[in-house]
Amino acid sequence: MKPEQVVYFDNSATTAVDPDVMTEMTPYFLQRYGNASSLHRYGMDAYEAMEHSRENVAKALGSSPKEILFTSGGTESDNLALQGFAFANRKKGGHIITSAIEHHAILHTCEFLEKEGFSVTYLPVGPEGIVSPDSLRNAMTDETILVSIMMANNEIGTIQPIRELAAVAHEKGALFHTDAVQSVGKMPIDVVRDGVDMLSLAAHKFHGPKGVGALYVKKGVQLRPLTYGGGHERGLRPSTENIPGIVGLGKAIELAISRMENDTARMRSIRDKLMNGALDIPDSFLNGHREKRLCNNVHVRYDFIEGESLVMHLDMAGFATSTGSACSSKSLEPSHVLTALGIRKERTHGSLRITLSRLNTQEEADRFLQVLPAVVGKLREMSPIKSWDDYEITGNEEEEECHTANE
Numbered sequence: 449m450k451p452e453q454v455v456y457f458d459n460s461a462t463t464a465v466d467p468d469v470m471t472e473m474t475p476y477f478l479q480r481y482g483n484a485s486s487l488h489r490y491g492m493d494a495y496e497a498m499e500h501s502r503e504n505v506a507k508a509l510g511s512s513p514k515e516i517l518f519t520s521g522g523t524e525s526d527n528l529a530l531q532g533f534a535f536a537n538r539k540k541g542g543h544i545i546t547s548a549i550e551h552h553a554i555l556h557t558c559e560f561l562e563k564e565g566f567s568v569t570y571l572p573v574g575p576e577g578i579v580s581p582d583s584l585r586n587a588m589t590d591e592t593i594l595v596s597i598m599m600a601n602n603e604i605g606t607i608q609p610i611r612e613l614a615a616v617a618h619e620k621g622a623l624f625h626t627d628a629v630q631s632v633g634k635m636p637i638d639v640v641r642d643g644v645d646m647l648s649l650a651a652h653k654f655h656g657p658k659g660v661g662a663l664y665v666k667k668g669v670q671l672r673p674l675t676y677g678g679g680h681e682r683g684l685r686p687s688t689e690n691i692p693g694i695v696g697l698g699k700a701i702e703l704a705i706s707r708m709e710n711d712t713a714r715m716r717s718i719r720d721k722l723m724n725g726a727l728d729i730p731d732s733f734l735n736g737h738r739e740k741r742l743c744n745n746v747h748v749r750y751d752f753i754e755g756e757s758l759v760m761h762l763d764m765a766g767f768a769t770s771t772g773s774a775c776s777s778k779s780l781e782p783s784h785v786l787t788a789l790g791i792r793k794e795r796t797h798g799s800l801r802i803t804l805s806r807l808n809t810q811e812e813a814d815r816f817l818q819v820l821p822a823v824v825g826k827l828r829e830m831s832p833i834k835s836w837d838d839y840e841i842t843g844n845e846e847e848e849e850c851h852t853a854n855e
């Protein structure tokens with residue numbers, strides 16, 4: 449089977465580029481390939497295209513275009529926000545607060561900052577994956593300079609009470625960053641209404657190209673660059689701008705916002721069908737919050753089977769999905785997100801994530817639900833574990849790095 453014959457249910461990992469986005473980008477590879485810093489008309493043309501995209505991004509977030517920096521994606525935006533802010537504001541304090549369920553682009557950056565002498569608090573979440581504003585309030589100290597909590601989680605789809613969390617951060621004079629990589633086009637965003645000081649996004653999660661993203665930085669917030677070079681992006685992100693990518697980002701975000709109402713309603717209805725069908729199978733559980741959840745995310749857990757085998761068997765049956773546990777190494781280190789929900793390690797492994805885009809259909813969901821029970825049933829038949837009484841922890845328990853894509 450070719451990839452294009454397989455139904456794609458892994459849109460939190462990445463999405464297809466929209467044909468209209470591709471059409472918009474193509475001339476900037478072939479004919480209009482100028483460097484935005486050049487003084488001739490190739491340069492002016494590239495510069496204008498870049499600024500048009502910046503306006504589209506700003507409009508989507510409710511910010512001013514001057515507050516938008518282009519980057520190479522979600523990871524760089526998260527790094528620039530956290531490292532850039534921490535190093536530029538060290539004199540004000542050395543404490544950062546984040547949550548235990550952030551993407552590794554945040555968590556591993558925080559671990560690096562700890563090695564550099566900052567202290568970091570990783571807030572726990574409730575059983576449904578919500579960060580409570582009270583737990584944030586209790587963790588705030590006079591040293592806290594920055595709070596970073598994601599708008600919606602990439603594994604379990606949980607939506608955080610961003611406005612309340614930002615208000616708590618501000619009570620003590622800290623700034624608030626949010627990783628909104630999974631949220632663009634799936635929920636309304638307004639940095640002014642929500643009190644967000646920095647926000648990360650990535651084009652490839654909403655039908656734009658890979659390798660391009662943006663960071664919103666509220667006027668007046670000081671950052672230190674991660675790299676040094678020319679004066680591009682106010683010196684905060686030197687390097688010749690990725691004009692085709694930036695053009696693609698601008699078109700993709702414009703499309704995502706203008707279609708959001710219809711697209712989210714459709715995705716939500718397909719999601720609910722999939723969620724109900726997937727949970728009709730015995731010994732299944734929903735991960736995350738039932739209502740405060742992205743319109744495109746289904747995340748369920750099946751006892752007594754391995755998520756990796758489930759994903760591989762579903763791939764053979766014609767469906768591209770993802771496991772909940774972000775690691776397939778021998779040590780079977782479970783996903784940090786599922787562990788943070790308080791799910792016992794041996795019960796995290798049979799997780800399945802289905803994530804939709806505007807391209808998915810009800811008919812795909814119907815076909816999926818026709819094969820899922822049989823695949824789960826077959827794997828359970830093959831499983832040596834039929835009840836938790838059979839379960840014995842074997843093998844080595846040492847931690848291994850996780851590298852399986854589960855963004």
Ligand SMILES: *Cc1c(COP(=O)(O)O)cnc(C)c1O
Pocket residue numbers: 460461520521522523524526551553598600601602627628629630650652653659661855
């Ligand atoms: C995908 C993702 C990222 C990383 O974005 P890249 O563009 O792949 O670097 C960061 N945070 C979240 C929540 C994501 O889903």
